[in-house]
Amino acid sequence: MEQLELADLPRIDSAELWLKNPHAAFENWQRGIPHANGFLYAERSVRQHCAMWRRFIHFLDAHGLDLGSIQADRVAQFLDGLQSKNGHAAEDSTRRRYLKLLGLVFDHLTKTGARCGGNPCASLHKLYRPPPMKNPGTLASQEDEKFVAAVLAQPPRTWREYRDQAMMVLIIGSGLYASEVIGLEMDQLILDATPPYIHVAAHGKVPERKAPIAPFACEPLRAWLALRATLPLRGERAVFVSGKGGRMLPATLYRKVQAVLKSNGAALRPRGGFGPQVLRNSFLMRQLAKDKPVDVVQQWAGHVELKSTLRYQRLLVNPGGVEAE
Known part of the structure; x- marks a missing residue:
């Protein structure tokens, strides 16, 4: 797998494209940015992220919202309404994956000027963080x-x-x-x-x-x-x-x-x-x-x-x- 230098990355799409065609802008952005290890996302990951993004955009359209103005309460509404394939409420880990992806997108939108109000996900991470792992129950020392x-x-x-x-x-x-x-x-x-x-x-x-x-x-x-x-x-x-x-x-x-x-x-x-x-x-x-x-x-x-x-x-x-x- 080829590791990329930031200077070699393709140009990220404009704020105008994100607002007019968020599906195309997202896929183009996903295919051009490296993940945390410095490599481009695998095709399977790109498809999965695009499916998650389409779900979010469908929520925006259904509620008359847009990427430039959506606030934290509406993002939380989307996360809380996620369901699994069997119709049950989504796992907390699924909500955290969506929140992580949306957070990265809104960071980028803020940098490109598509948003002026900052990242609506920033205040939500502490609300959806995993619960602290419980310590194993044991006898007290030397008992x-x-x-x-x-x-x-x-x-x-x-x-x-x-x-x-x-x-x-x-x-x-x-x-x-x-x-x-x-x-x-x-x-x-x-x-x-x-x-x-x-x-x-x-x-x-x-x-x-x-x-x-x-x-x-x-x-x-x-x-x-x-x-x-x-x-x-x-x-x-x-x-x-x-x-x-x-x-x-x-x-x-x-x-x-x-x-x-x-x-x-x-x-x-x-x-x-x-x-x-x-x-x-x-x-x-x-x-x-x-x-x-x-x-x-x-x-x-x-x-x-x-x-x-x-x-x-x-x-x-x-x-x-x-x-x-």
């Missing part, structure tokens, strides 16, 4: 061990207590999603390996991976598996079963985790929630705090993109806690 101690504080007496102990320490000791814990099957546990791990099958956007099992989670898990082997489960493959012998309900898992996180005796200070995701996030934070390579933690977490893992690094305040290996 992983407190959670594990609270879960294992009392020797289990019933099969449910054996199950609940193993299940909760496994989440904070392996970083599984709640759905992965509920769907976990016996043949996914590789306990005779060094170190032990869970073979997690791909699901949705989460890739196949091996999730390590922390040493503190192994003994409760083996105790539960030994008891589970004595239950009349009729070939059920789920590791953590319900009272009816099938898979647990998500609500049961959430209720068990919340009971510990909210208990006064545990004296925990979870940030950002009280569900199993807090335990998974705490596992990931702990690994990064122990200077595990980010790409390794990304693989353990099942993150498709590295930026998902890097979110946790920003929150590190030396959490300490128990090791994964």
